[in-house]
């Protein structure tokens with residue numbers, strides 16, 4: 548099992564390794580489904596206010612305010628409405644959703660039911676990557692048990708609220724984590740992104756209002772609804788409330804998941820993971836390979852949206868890939884662009900051609916066969932991809948390359964013949 552650590556008091560990992568993940572009774576004994584019982588005594592409007600006041604932001608990468616998303620979906624007249632749990636988790640180095648789903652599946656199910664009650668959805672899907680077999684097995688059992696206990700189905704716990712939840716095995720492609728491609732995939736079509744707007748809360752699954760939320764985002768809802776937004780905001784710092792899961796990998800002594808309240812320093816998180824392995828710290832890939840590159844002299848920074856924004860970084864989906872000083876930055880970038888070229892869905896040409904062309908140039912640079920003109924072209928292609936691509940994949944694929952060209956310019960130049 549993937550190991551985990553916590554700074555402070557956990558919200559999301561509170562049940563991990565403490566309860567039997569296959570037992571709904573064990574979840575109930577720890578206060579599970581109490582938030583749902585409490586919620587059903589209140590109006591969806593009251594609960595929406597609570598989520599908005601909590602200032603919870605999406606944990607899938609973009610950090611969009613969850614309450615606002617719910618409000619948009621709730622205000623739509625069209626029915627039926629849907630809740631989609633995004634459990635695709637395709638970002639390299641990310642495995643936090645897996646940990647929650649395998650070890651505390653009811654936490655996510657309860658979160659999805661709460662979201663559905665707030666927006667008025669009667670149907671939901673957990674869209675999960677197909678290789679998360681243990682998580683799928685445990686979710687299947689957990690959903691069955693939740694139906695048996697009357698937490699799912701018609702007239703939940705005697706109320707007039709009904710919600711049905713199903714598992715949808717994903718296609719295993721990175722692009723299927725993008726919310727509109729995910730909806731296409733659930734509808735049985737090829738997983739390609741849709742044009743936005745309209746956004747899913749306006750026009751989502753089968754053209755109906757839909758909230759798509761990350762597993763970790765929804766796992767916060769039982770706490771917020773049961774204890775209230777005030778309690779939630781005791782964790783974290785202004786503008787970044789609650790806790791966040793980070794997946795530690797790369798050149799670090801300990802690999803696993805760390806739950807921290809927002810505001811803890813990046814350097815502290817790396818120390819908790821036993822520090823850098825095999826050399827000195829060179830950089831951190833933060834928030835996924837579509838995220839940002841934090842240089843060794845920048846890691847003494849608080850991990851929250853505002854502080855990280857000052858160095859053009861962000862927590863993203865919660866990935867910390869540590870690079871030691873033996874790593875060649877060009878080699879790292881080649882790996883990253885190889886991933887994006889393979890995962891580009893091909894729908895738009897800035898990304899389809901841009902990922903391929905930039906990969907070829909990086910490879911040439913790595914082999915020391917490139918000149919300054921190639922380096923200039925790489926930067927130009929990356930900027931075009933960022934500005935002109937149709938969806939988030941192409942818009943973020945060049946992030947690390949562009950940041951490394953600034954932060955490790957000399958290293959790139961040392962490869963030029």
Ligand SMILES: Cc1cc2nc3c(=O)[nH]c(=O)nc-3n(C[C@H](O)[C@H](O)[C@H](O)COP(=O)(O)O)c2cc1C
Pocket residue numbers: 604605606607608609610611613633634635636637638721722723724725726727759760761762764765938939940
């Ligand atoms: C290429 C791409 C892949 C994505 N993959 C995921 C993913 O695996 N899981 C996820 O929750 N969000 C992923 N996202 C973000 C989703 O589009 C969406 O913003 C998120 O599910 C919204 O949930 P949140 O508001 O709870 O963060 C991806 C985005 C892009 C552009």
Ligand code: SF4
Pocket residue numbers: 722740890891892893894895896898899936937938939940941942
């Ligand atoms: S940016 Fe890439 S992944 Fe997104 S639509 Fe264009 S080709 Fe497909």
